[in-house]
Amino acid sequence: MKSSELFEEAKKYIPGGVNSPVRAFRSVGGVPFFTKSAHGAKLITEDGRELIDFVCTWGPALFGHDHPTIRSAVETALKNGTSFGTPNMHEVEMAKLINKMIPCAEMVRMTNSGTEATMSAIRLARGYTKRDKIVKFAGCYHGHVDSLLVKAGSGALTFGNPDSAGIPSDLAKLTIVLPFNDTVAIDECFAKYGDEIACIILEPYPANVGLIPPNKGFLKHLRDVCDKNGSLLIFDEVITGFRVASGGAQAREGVLPDLCALGKIIGGGLPVGAFCGKREIMEYIAPLGPVYQAGTLSGNPLAMAAGVSALKMILEENPYAELERKSKFVVDAVSSVAKEKGIALQTPMVASLFSFFFNERKVENYEIALTSNTELYKKFFKGCLDAGVYLAPSAFEICFMSSAHTDSDLEKAVEAMSKSIANL
Ligand code: HOZ
Numbered sequence: 001m002k003s004s005e006l007f008e009e010a011k012k013y014i015p016g017g018v019n020s021p022v023r024a025f026r027s028v029g030g031v032p033f034f035t036k037s038a039h040g041a042k043l044i045t046e047d048g049r050e051l052i053d054f055v056c057t058w059g060p061a062l063f064g065h066d067h068p069t070i071r072s073a074v075e076t077a078l079k080n081g082t083s084f085g086t087p088n089m090h091e092v093e094m095a096k097l098i099n100k101m102i103p104c105a106e107m108v109r110m111t112n113s114g115t116e117a118t119m120s121a122i123r124l125a126r127g128y129t130k131r132d133k134i135v136k137f138a139g140c141y142h143g144h145v146d147s148l149l150v151k152a153g154s155g156a157l158t159f160g161n162p163d164s165a166g167i168p169s170d171l172a173k174l175t176i177v178l179p180f181n182d183t184v185a186i187d188e189c190f191a192k193y194g195d196e197i198a199c200i201i202l203e204p205y206p207a208n209v210g211l212i213p214p215n216k217g218f219l220k221h222l223r224d225v226c227d228k229n230g231s232l233l234i235f236d237e238v239i240t241g242f243r244v245a246s247g248g249a250q251a252r253e254g255v256l257p258d259l260c261a262l263g264k265i266i267g268g269g270l271p272v273g274a275f276c277g278k279r280e281i282m283e284y285i286a287p288l289g290p291v292y293q294a295g296t297l298s299g300n301p302l303a304m305a306a307g308v309s310a311l312k313m314i315l316e317e318n319p320y321a322e323l324e325r326k327s328k329f330v331v332d333a334v335s336s337v338a339k340e341k342g343i344a345l346q347t348p349m350v351a352s353l354f355s356f357f358f359n360e361r362k363v364e365n366y367e368i369a370l371t372s373n374t375e376l377y378k379k380f381f382k383g384c385l386d387a388g389v390y391l392a393p394s395a396f397e398i399c400f401m402s403s404a405h406t407d408s409d410l411e412k413a414v415e416a417m418s419k420s421i422a423n424l
Contacts, residue, residue, distance in 0.1 A: 003034040003046050021155035027374065028381045028393045038065035040404040043390060051390040052413045054330075056400035059239055059264040062323075062352065063313060064404020070268045070309045077305035085296055090304030097311045098266065098276055103247050104235075104256045105276035109285055110299045114238035114263030115143025117273035118201065120285075120293045121259045122147060124275070125199035125232045127291035128284045133193055135200040135231075137180040139366030141208030142201060142236045142261070151177045151366065153208030158394040180206055180365045181215045186225055194229040199259075201234040204249035208239070209369045211348040211355040211398045219255040226258070232281065238263035238273070243400070244351040246314050252350075265314075268306030271297075319403045323352035327401045329410055330354065330417070337418040343376070345421075355398040356380065356391075369396065376424055383420025389413045 001009070010017035018024045018032065025032040033045040041064050043051045057065070077090065091110060098108045111117045122134060122145065134147060141153035149156060149164040150172050156164060163172070176193065178185045180202070190197065200222055206212040226233040235257040241248040242265040250256055259277035266272050276282070286292045297303075331347040331354050338345035346357040357363045358373035358380075377395035384391050389412075392399050405413075 001046065004031050006034045006046060007031050022158055022394050022397060025393050027158045027395065028378045030382065030385075032393070040064040040066070041402055041406070041409050049388065051385070051388055052405070052409050053390050054399040054401070054413070055390055055392055056402050057269060059243055059400055060267060060269045060310075061400070061402050061404075062242065062265050062310065062319070064402045065269070067268075067310075067313075067404075069313060070306050073268075073305045073309035074270070074302055077301050080301065082302060083297060083300055088299065088301045088304070090301050090308060091299035093308050094266070094274075094299075094304045094311075097308060097315075098262070098274060101246050101311065101315070102237075102241065102260060102262070102276055103250050104258065104260050104278065106279040107282035108274050108276035109282070109293060110295075110304075111273035111275065111293075112271050112295055112297050112300075113143065114236075114261060114273045115145055116295065117238065117261035117263055117275040118142040118148060118234075118236055119145040121234050121261050121275040121277075122199065122201065123293065124281065124284055124291050125234060125259065127289070128281050129198040129230065129232060131196055131198040131231075132174050133176060133196045134174060134198055135176045135178060135186075135189060137202050137206065137366075138177050139180060139209035139212070139369060140201075140203045140206050140236070142203070143238070146171055147175050148201070150175045153206065153366070153396055155394075157209060157396050179367065180212060181218050182365070183218065183221045186222065190225050190229050190231075194231070197229060197231045199232040199234050200226060201236060203236045203239065204253060204255075205240050205244065205350055205353070207353060207355075207398050209366055209396050210357050210363060210372070211350065211353055212363055212365065212369065213348055213350055214253075215364065219253050223255050223257075232258040234259045234261065236261045239353070239398075240350075241265065242311070242314060243353055245320055246318065265310055266307040267303045268308075268310035270300070270303035270306045272300075272303045272307055317403070320351050323401050323403065326405055326410055327352060327354050330401070330414055333414040334417050334421060337421045341422055341424070343421060343424060352401040353398055354401070357395075379424055380417075380420050383423055384417055387416035387419065389416045
């Protein structure tokens with residue numbers, strides 16, 4: 001069946017025909033393609049098209065799709081079974097690697113998704129501090145956790161539901177939403193509620209509203225405010241972890257959170273999340289402490305084997321300088337065509353992450369991100385897709401580079417992207 005036929009069939013049985021809203025292409029228009037297979041930097045669709053992929057399964061494909069080392073680790077693990085519901089050796093190896101690579105990690109608990117990781121980290125922060133209020137930033141997305149789907153980015157923002165229906169208002173009241181990069185707003189908030197705030201949670205580089213690098217000193221300011229008020233600092237590094245450096249944004253920025261949520265790459269393409277942090281706080285989790293958290297498939301041997309092999313490759317290859325060179329090649333080329341054509345385009349980039357804001361202004365927060373021209377993004381996306389280049393299917397998502405993108409892939413991609421910009 002072709003993608004269009006599969007989509008019609010899917011819509012009969014799955015809400016909107018998709019299992020995650022952005023995949024429906026509603027904000028960029030057209031029918032989503034269905035992927036038949038993925039290898040290296042390419043997706044093959046059910047229509048037989050080959051696409052250069054800059055979504056990389058939303059991050060996990062750091063070394064490209066179907067990497068032989070990861071595949072072989074999964075095949076070896078598979079010989080012993082698919083799930084045990086008991087401790088297994090792979091999860092010990094995974095925990096050791098995370099503790100070695102992520103600066104704030106002294107202990108780690110595995111989950112099955114990033115959403116579970118942030119949800120559990122929030123519960124732990126509340127249990128540890130015995131406080132209820134939490135602070136998040138507008139446009140930061142932390143999965144579809146009730147308390148965090150307030151002014152959220154990603155699909156929630158793409159579809160105009162940054163405050164999802166179905167969240168009890170009494171719960172939402174406990175979430176204080178502040179503008180990103182605004183130290184004054186933080187200080188005012190803590191002056192008023194400091195001793196009631198369990199934690200600040202943020203994506204250190206927000207990457208679900210386009211990419212927004214923090215202003216110099218902002219993360220350090222949050223660290224200081226938390227220390228002064230006895231609140232915990234939680235970094236959601238589900239996207240930035242292992243994508244911007246082997247130690248995540250915290251290693252790049254030299255600011256350590258108390259807790260950190262991880263996901264994506266630690267599953268090497270299989271479903272995984274984790275949260276980690278200071279021993280004293282992590283020991284509040286059951287069975288050691290009173291904060292409950294659990295999961296039948298947590299630490300699943302196949303997912304652990306895949307993730308361990310991905311993390312080991314990171315340690316062996318340290319791919320970040322090369323990923324940064326490739327991302328820069330793409331964003332520089334696209335920016336220069338936009339400049340020639342007089343099109344206002346911002347192209348924030350950190351290592352393997354980049355995004356495109358059709359905006360005159362440097363995007364420093366959610367409010368400015370919302371002033372971007374989403375119609376231009378839609379046309380840009382379509383022009384690229386028609387020419388065989390798959391970018392994030394929303395003006396408020398980001399693109400991902402992988403080690404598998406060759407210089408020849410990038411030259412082809414840049415040619416298509418430049419034409420698409422020139423035709424806007
Ligand atoms: N919310 C995810 C990206 N920020 C999208 C996940 C997906 O559709 O697979």
